[in-house]
Amino acid sequence: MRAIAFTVVLIGWVLVFHTTHSFASGEACTLITQGQVSGALEISVGPGTPIASPSTCQWIGKGRFATLTVMQPLAGKSALDRFNAGKASRMLGITTEPISGVGDEAYYVYFSNTNRAGLGLVVKKGTSVFEIRVYGLDLDKAKSVAKTLCQTVAANI
Numbered sequence: 001m002r003a004i005a006f007t008v009v010l011i012g013w014v015l016v017f018h019t020t021h022s023f024a025s026g027e028a029c030t031l032i033t034q035g036q037v038s039g040a041l042e043i044s045v046g047p048g049t050p051i052a053s054p055s056t057c058q059w060i061g062k063g064r065f066a067t068l069t070v071m072q073p074l075a076g077k078s079a080l081d082r083f084n085a086g087k088a089s090r091m092l093g094i095t096t097e098p099i100s101g102v103g104d105e106a107y108y109v110y111f112s113n114t115n116r117a118g119l120g121l122v123v124k125k126g127t128s129v130f131e132i133r134v135y136g137l138d139l140d141k142a143k144s145v146a147k148t149l150c151q152t153v154a155a156n157i
Helices: 002-022 034-041 079-088 139-156
Strands: 049-051 053-061 064-070 094-099 105-111 119-125 128-135
Touching: 034 053, 034 064, 034 139, 064 139, 079 094, 079 105, 079 119, 079 128, 105 139, 119 139, 128 139
Parallel strands: none
Antiparallel strands: 049 053, 053 064, 064 128, 094 105, 105 119, 119 128
């Protein structure tokens, strides 16, 4: 009985350590380069800066910026649970739109009836989930930029 309890605790510790270790040093900022973000946004941006947590990074340029968030478990929900809940969400004024060609599954999320309020692209690849948000672009251009950046991040996860 002690061996089983020890094994359960050990496995839990390894999972917690792996999740904490994976993004303990701002790793989100290493999944895509300043040059790649500058190229996609078509302006010079500053270096990636961790914000809110080591699993979120932001690149800022004049009038445009991008953020990358690698989703972590939250409130008892895994990253995959959060991905599926977001995909199924039907909030008034918010549009979710599936897209192919990025990760295993992905969807855009943006405010309905506006053309420049920012756009997110949420991507599932294996057991990882991440989101790129871009601001300062028209909706169609934002979709293209977000897809390009997400394809780069997906290749590095």
